[in-house]
Amino acid sequence: MQIQENELVLVFYNKEKSWLIKVSKGKSLHTHLGFFKHDDIIGKEYGSSIETNLGKKLFLLKPNTNDLALRVKRKTQVVYTKDSGYIIARTGLCSGMKVVEAGTGSGVLTIMLANIVKPLGHVYSYEIREDFYKLAGENINKAGLRDYVTLINKDVKEGFDFKDADLAVIDLADPWNVVRVSWEALKPSALFVAICPTVNQVEKLVSELSKGFVDIESVEILLREWEMRKDMSRPKVRMVAHTAYITFARKILI
Numbered sequence: 533m534q535i536q537e538n539e540l541v542l543v544f545y546n547k548e549k550s551w552l553i554k555v556s557k558g559k560s561l562h563t564h565l566g567f568f569k570h571d572d573i574i575g576k577e578y579g580s581s582i583e584t585n586l587g588k589k590l591f592l593l594k595p596n597t598n599d600l601a602l603r604v605k606r607k608t609q610v611v612y613t614k615d616s617g618y619i620i621a622r623t624g625l626c627s628g629m630k631v632v633e634a635g636t637g638s639g640v641l642t643i644m645l646a647n648i649v650k651p652l653g654h655v656y657s658y659e660i661r662e663d664f665y666k667l668a669g670e671n672i673n674k675a676g677l678r679d680y681v682t683l684i685n686k687d688v689k690e691g692f693d694f695k696d697a698d699l700a701v702i703d704l705a706d707p708w709n710v711v712r713v714s715w716e717a718l719k720p721s722a723l724f725v726a727i728c729p730t731v732n733q734v735e736k737l738v739s740e741l742s743k744g745f746v747d748i749e750s751v752e753i754l755l756r757e758w759e760m761r762k763d764m765s766r767p768k769v770r771m772v773a774h775t776a777y778i779t780f781a782r783k784i785l786i
């Protein structure tokens with residue numbers, strides 16, 4: 533597959549140094565490793581490389597949704613891939629599903645969800661703050677997923693404006709106050725998910741969930757990266773020790 537003008541390319545040197553560029557004729561990428569002209573990569577194969585004027589080799593990769601989600605502009609805490617990945621697998625999210633979400637924040641989780649439900653499904657995401665609502669819109673546009681997301685700049689506690697959702701995903705400070713409106717938006721038996729950074733939030737949430745949900749489960753995902761070197765492999769010294777607790781539940785009829 534050849535690189536075309538206006539496409540996004542992940543220019544990769546190593547895990548610590550990479551750049552996401554939109555290929556534009558006449559532009560250059562300047563880095564501490566030297567520069568190259570965008571014109572010089574048009575027509576090259578993804579996976580090939582280019583040398584900067586300083587002779588450094590940079591690889592030209594096709595970004596996937598995770599690459600894009602990790603590089604969007606963030607103004608809020610965002611959901612990490614280790615957590616969104618488990619949410620997607622645990623809920624059985626698939627193409628065609630209808631998701632209601634609150635709050636949108638920077639739109640990182642929205643991007644991951646929309647990428648799974650497209651092209652037939654949709655994410656309806658609520659954000660109370662206008663600045664975050666606008667930022668998320670820009671980020672989702674950049675990820676090329678705008679057709680699969682409706683953003684609503686509104687307090688979700690007034691209720692979701694959609695019914696028969698297959699999944700409700702809640703990432704805000706007081707999820708227990710959104711349990712009732714989620715119940716109303718969900719299909720019977722459908723899943724509810726909430727992301728909470730602290731355990732006292734989880735306790736309050738679970739107490740509220742017991743009024744209309746069963747199969748309630750709270751988990752924490754720990755991801756430990758390893759450094760692999762001949763005869764010296766071991767876990768990395770530093771890791772992200774805590775992000776959030778994730779609580780799952782299924783709607784019952786009451």
Ligand SMILES: C[S@@+](CC[C@H](N)C(=O)[O-])C[C@H]1O[C@@H](n2cnc3c(N)ncnc32)[C@H](O)[C@@H]1O
Pocket residue numbers: 608609610611634635636637638639640641642658659660661664686687688689703704705
């Ligand atoms: C932690 S951020 C969400 C981050 C998002 N999941 C991501 O991955 O980018 C929480 C968001 O919820 C929004 N929020 C808080 N209360 C809300 C409410 N009642 N209705 C809608 N959004 C709300 C906040 O403004 C904030 O942007």
